[in-house]
Amino acid sequence: MENNDCFExxxxxxxxxxxxxxxxxxxxxxxxxxxxxxxxNGCGKSTLFQIxxxxxxxxxxxxxxxxxxxxxxxxxxxxxxxxxxxxxxxxPGDILVEQLVAYGRIPFSYxxxxxxRENDEKMIERAMKITGITSLRKKTVYALSGGQRxxxxxxxxxxxxxxxxxxxxxxxxxxxxxxLQILRLVRQLNxxxxxxxxxxxxxxxxxVNYSDEIVALSPxxxxxxxxxxxDVISKPVLKRVxxxxxxTVEAQEHRIVLTI
Amino acid sequence: MRHTVKVRxxxxxxxxxxxxxxxxxxxxxxxxNTGSIHLGIAQLWNGLFVEYDPDVAAVYDLRFPRILxxxxxxxxxxxxxxxxxxVLRNPLADPGILGVASGAEFAAxxxxxxVPQLYSFxxxxxxxxxxxxxxxxxxxxxxxxxxxxxxxLLGVAVQSLFGGxxxxxxATSSGTTSTVAxxxxxxxxxxxxxxxxxxxxxxxxxxxxxIVCSRWCNLLALEDKTVRGLGIQxxxxxxxxSLIAVxxxxxxxxxxxxxxxxGLIAPHIGRIIVGSDHRKLIPFTMLLGAFCxxxxxxxxxxxxxxxxxxxxIIMSVAGGIAFVILLxxxxxIHGK
Numbered sequence: 374m375e376n377n378d379c380f381e382x383x384x385x386x387x388x389x390x391x392x393x394x395x396x397x398x399x400x401x402x403x404x405x406x407x408x409x410x411x412x413x414n415g416c417g418k419s420t421l422f423q424i425x426x427x428x429x430x431x432x433x434x435x436x437x438x439x440x441x442x443x444x445x446x447x448x449x450x451x452x453x454x455x456x457x458x459x460x461x462x463x464x465p466g467d468i469l470v471e472q473l474v475a476y477g478r479i480p481f482s483y484x485x486x487x488x489x490r491e492n493d494e495k496m497i498e499r500a501m502k503i504t505g506i507t508s509l510r511k512k513t514v515y516a517l518s519g520g521q522r523x524x525x526x527x528x529x530x531x532x533x534x535x536x537x538x539x540x541x542x543x544x545x546x547x548x549x550x551x552x553l554q555i556l557r558l559v560r561q562l563n564x565x566x567x568x569x570x571x572x573x574x575x576x577x578x579x580x581v582n583y584s585d586e587i588v589a590l591s592p593x594x595x596x597x598x599x600x601x602x603x604d605v606i607s608k609p610v611l612k613r614v615x616x617x618x619x620x621t622v623e624a625q626e627h628r629i630v631l632t633i
Numbered sequence: 634m635r636h637t638v639k640v641r642x643x644x645x646x647x648x649x650x651x652x653x654x655x656x657x658x659x660x661x662x663x664x665x666n667t668g669s670i671h672l673g674i675a676q677l678w679n680g681l682f683v684e685y686d687p688d689v690a691a692v693y694d695l696r697f698p699r700i701l702x703x704x705x706x707x708x709x710x711x712x713x714x715x716x717x718x719x720v721l722r723n724p725l726a727d728p729g730i731l732g733v734a735s736g737a738e739f740a741a742x743x744x745x746x747x748v749p750q751l752y753s754f755x756x757x758x759x760x761x762x763x764x765x766x767x768x769x770x771x772x773x774x775x776x777x778x779x780x781x782x783x784x785x786l787l788g789v790a791v792q793s794l795f796g797g798x799x800x801x802x803x804a805t806s807s808g809t810t811s812t813v814a815x816x817x818x819x820x821x822x823x824x825x826x827x828x829x830x831x832x833x834x835x836x837x838x839x840x841x842x843x844i845v846c847s848r849w850c851n852l853l854a855l856e857d858k859t860v861r862g863l864g865i866q867x868x869x870x871x872x873x874x875s876l877i878a879v880x881x882x883x884x885x886x887x888x889x890x891x892x893x894x895x896g897l898i899a900p901h902i903g904r905i906i907v908g909s910d911h912r913k914l915i916p917f918t919m920l921l922g923a924f925c926x927x928x929x930x931x932x933x934x935x936x937x938x939x940x941x942x943x944x945x946i947i948m949s950v951a952g953g954i955a956f957v958i959l960l961x962x963x964x965x966i967h968g969k
Contacts, residue, residue: 423858426858426862427861428858428861447864448861448864448865448866449864449865450864451864452862452863452864453864456862457858457859457862459856459858459859459862461856462855462856462859463854463855463856464854464855465851465854465909465910466909467908467909467910468854468909468910472910476852476855476863477863479852479863479864479865480863480864530862533863
């Protein structure tokens with residue numbers, strides 16, 4: 374591939390009924406990096422997430438995944454290239470961790486060969502090892518803490534063995550210890566496995582700290598800025614994205630936004 | 634350590650399955666022997682397979698059809714309830730409550746009264762009626778997503794509409810066609826081997842389909858977007874499983890009429906005993922449903938002997954009580 378973009382979004386339009394969310398949005402999301410989509414409530418960052426993960430259909434424009442048009446990739450084919458961890462996941466309380474992680478192999482399940490089963494096992498073990506949940510494998514989901522559950526969902530996505538991973542607000546509803554655990558895991562996935570990560574985050578400082586690239590959307594669904602966090606996070610950009618004046622300070626080689 | 638849990642849960646499943654199957658076998662013999670004629674196992678065996686025995690022949694013609702129908706209807710309704718609960722992700726879903734059963738019943742009543750020569754195809758008509766009722770409830774309840782409460786309320790409305798229509802139709806034609814009345818009243822006293830064959834065709838087909846789709850039912854317990862993310866067209870899966878569930882209910886309703894609560898209670902009890910994995914839950918619930926229905930029918934035959942109380946009446950009394958107990962119980966769990 375001559376260009377280094379994972380997703381290319383060209384002239385994207387989207388509306389819910391009469392409510393237009395995106396008007397001619399153009400955007401490229403780089404390969405092999407951690408990209409975070411930032412924006413206020415209702416700016417359409419979740420909508421963008423759902424469009425890129427084929428849960429919603431764009432009303433206009435084109436989206437390319439590694440040069441291939443998104444709506445021409447079948448769901449199963451897509452699930453072999455892109456794994457997604459959604460928000461508010463539910464599972465039956467009595468399902469075992471390893472059973473849930475094994476669901477990640479479903480996109481490959483109709484190959485029906487013995488070696489593919491062996492490969493499935495390998496991928497499931499690997500996913501549990503990376504996320505540090507191997508010792509929890511025989512526990513029921515019901516018995517897990519919020520942070521452990523989130524890691525199980527990430528493990529299920531990793532079992533798909535994709536190059537691209539989407540995460541929709543992976544730290545919401547977790548206390549700060551688990552938030553950091555999850556974000557460090559995400560960084561590891563990117564650095565050690567070279568995965569392309571695309572996520573939506575609420576916390577600006579976490580986005581600054583754990584992303585290579587930030588995409589900031591205005592409340593109208595327009596692209597305000599895109600680039601490395603240090604370039605993007607500035608008073609005027611924050612004002613346009615969130616509609617409030619926020620001070621920033623430099624500490625420990627990081628720019629920190631004062632959100633109080 | 635790693636394997637003990639798995640082995641134990643698989644073991645638990647086998648034990649509960651075995652216990653239930655044995656109980657069902659005993660119940661079967663009790664049912665065969667309930668009434669004025671009593672048969673030993675040896676006499677039954679001889680009469681069925683060796684030589685003619687007038688007592689065995691009478692039991693074969695009168696009791697066997699209703700016993701087999703009870704077994705199949707119970708298994709079918711319980712499986713249908715399990716599928717509906719999976720599809721709608723709603724533990725309150727029941728073919729009776731959803732209006733599907735009464736839609737199927739009304740179509741069966743119409744077909745029986747208007748084209749009696751097509752008797753063997755009545756389940757096909759009731760399938761159409763069941764689908765109609767289900768589509769109406771599903772469409773009206775759909776507001777961007779499915780609200781469990783709306784489904785239940787609309788189901789109650791559709792249920793009472795079709796139930797009333799069937800009752801009205803039954804009242805005006807019961808003098809001439811007793812089959813219509815038997816469907817409306819859920820009475821299986823006068824069922825024949827012909828009914829057994831019709832029900833066997835529809836329910837065996839449906840039960841096999843239900844077992845085949847158990848993996849899908851497991852997936853439907855996850856969020857739709859999660860399932861889609863695994864490459865599954867979740868809307869199609871949901872529609873297919875719904876169709877199978879409606880098919881199960883329809884075949885059964887065409888023969889035995891509307892039976893409430895069985896499709897609700899059996900999966901609940903099944904989940905408590907074998908858990909929510911549908912690969913275990915569906916077969917277990919079938920057996921449990923068969924047991925409950927046959928028990929209801931046999932009790933109905935003996936409680937007020939020589940009068941009979943139909944299985945569907947017993948089911949709605951016992952099922953109503955069981956439902957309240959289950960609600961109390963789950964309330965206590967969530968209240969902790």
